[in-house]
Amino acid sequence: MKFDKRDLLLYAVTDRRWTGEETLYTQVEKALTGGATFVQLREKNLSETEVLEEAREIQALCRKYGVPFVIDDDVELAVKIGADGVHVGQSDLGAAEARKRIGPDKILGVSAQTIEQARQAEAQGADYLGVGAVFSTGSKDDAVEVDHQEAEAICRGVSIPAVAIGGITAENAGKLAGRGFAGIAVISSLFGAEDIEEAARRLRKASEEMVKK
Numbered sequence: 001m002k003f004d005k006r007d008l009l010l011y012a013v014t015d016r017r018w019t020g021e022e023t024l025y026t027q028v029e030k031a032l033t034g035g036a037t038f039v040q041l042r043e044k045n046l047s048e049t050e051v052l053e054e055a056r057e058i059q060a061l062c063r064k065y066g067v068p069f070v071i072d073d074d075v076e077l078a079v080k081i082g083a084d085g086v087h088v089g090q091s092d093l094g095a096a097e098a099r100k101r102i103g104p105d106k107i108l109g110v111s112a113q114t115i116e117q118a119r120q121a122e123a124q125g126a127d128y129l130g131v132g133a134v135f136s137t138g139s140k141d142d143a144v145e146v147d148h149q150e151a152e153a154i155c156r157g158v159s160i161p162a163v164a165i166g167g168i169t170a171e172n173a174g175k176l177a178g179r180g181f182a183g184i185a186v187i188s189s190l191f192g193a194e195d196i197e198e199a200a201r202r203l204r205k206a207s208e209e210m211v212k213k
Contacts, residue, residue, distance in 0.1 A: 002105065002107065002127065003038070003068045003084075003107055003127070003128075005128070005161035005182045005183075006037070006182075006183075007037045007038050007067070007068055008037065008038055008128060008161055008163045008182040008183035009037045009038075009182070009183040009184075009204060009207045009208060009211065010035055010036045010037045010038070010183060010184065010186070010200065010203055010204045010207050011036075011037065011038040011039075011040065011130075011163050011165075011183055011184065011185035011186070012028070012031045012032075012036040012038065012039050012040070012185075012186060012190055012191075012200075013040045013042050013072070013165070013185055013186065013187045014027075014028065014039070014040065014041050014042050014043070014058075014187075014191065015042065015187045015188065015191050015192075016043065016045070016046075018188070018191040018192045019191075024054065024058070025054075025057050025058065025061060027191055027196055028058055028061060028062075029061055030196040030197040030200070031190055031191070031196055031197070031200045032061070032062070032065045032067060032200075033197050033200070034196065034197035034198065034199065034200025034201045034204065035200045035201055035203075035204035036067065036190070036200050036204070037067060037068075037183070037204075038067060038068050038070075038183075039058065039062050039067055039068070039069050039070070040069075040070050040071070040072050040087055040109075040185075041054070041055055041058050041069070041070070041071050041072060042072040042073075042187075043055075043072070051074075051077065052077065052080070052081070055071060055077060055081050055083070056081055059081060059082075059083060062084075068084045068085070068107060069083055069084050070083060070084055070085040070086055070087050070107055070109060071083050071085075071086050071087070072086075072087050073086070073087070073088060073089065073092045073093075074086070075088070075093055075098050075101050075102060076101075078102060078106070079101060079102060083106075084106065084107050085102060085106040085107025085108055085109065085127070086098055086102055086106070086107075086108060086109070087108075087109035087110070087111070087130065088108075088109070088110055088111070089110075089111040090111055090112075090113070090117060094124070095108065095110045095120070095121045095124035095125060095126050096124040096125065098125075099124060099125035099126075104125075107127050107128075108125055108126050108127050109126065109127065109128050109129070109130055110124075110126040110128075110129055110130070111129070111130045111131075111132075111165075112129045112130070112131055112154060112162075113131070113132075113146050113150075114150065114154070115150070115153050115154050115157045118131070118154045118157060118158050118162070119157060119158060121158075122158045122159065122160050126160060127160060128160055128161045128162065128163060128182070129154065129158065129160060129161070129162040129163070130162075130163055130165050130185055131146060131151050131154050131155070131162045131163070131164055131165065131181070132145075132146055132151075132164055132165035132166030132167075132185075133145050133146060133165065133166025133167055134146055134148065134151055134164045134165065134166045134167065134168065134176060135166055135167030135168060135172060136166075136167050145166070146166075148175070148176070148179060151164065151176075151179055151181075152178075152179040152180055155179055155180030155181055156180050161182035161183075162180065162181055162182060163181060163182055163183045163184065163185045164176050164179075164181045164183070164184050164185065165184070165185035165186075168184045168185070168186050168189060168203075169186075169189045169203075170189070170199070170202040170203050170205070170206040171206075173203070173206040173207060173209075173210050174206065174209065174210055174213075176210050177209070177210045177212075177213035178213050181210065181211065182211065183207050183211065184203065184206070184207045184210070186203055189203065190203060
């Protein structure tokens with residue numbers, strides 16, 4: 001499954017720390033109902049059996065809503081369940097090797113903090129870039145902030161779409177307008193919200209307005 005760059009408008013990255021008494025499945029469904037256009041399953045602390053079961057459940061949910069579903073980092077899991085694709089960081093498996101393993105028809109996303117990384121990712125087969133952190137964030141301990149001018153240079157310097165990530169909220173998304181992003185990737189501002197469905201609506205609207213400018 002390939003995708004349209006409009007699918008990057010509201011890119012939801014899961015985070016189990018916000019589930020509380022809910023399940024990740026119900027939270028993702030709320031996000032999809034509210035307007036999430038892309039889902040990345042990001043799990044760092046589950047067993048292989050648990051993450052396999054969860055991945056299959058979330059994958060089925062995303063198919064129900066017609067939304068692309070990718071796995072963070074775990075190429076073997078993505079291949080095993082036939083996910084729509086995989087997203088890799090700079091410290092994960094290289095883009096070229098990830099592309100080789102998932103094949104030409106799956107989605108490959110790559111994190112980039114510099115124009116050099118972005119161009120290399122594109123050359124190695126990436127379909128889109130995740131650029132950030134564009135704002136200070138507590139969701140990823142190893143996040144490196146990317147200056148907005150550098151972020152714009154990345155967006156303008158490649159032919160594949162880029163999604164902004166890192167500390168993005170419905171209130172600050174507008175600061176990214178005109179930089180060339182195809183959408184926003186969110187974690188805590190979506191899954192950490194008291195009303196996930198409403199948060200998704202607000203974030204989707206903010207992203208649409210950002211992309212227009």
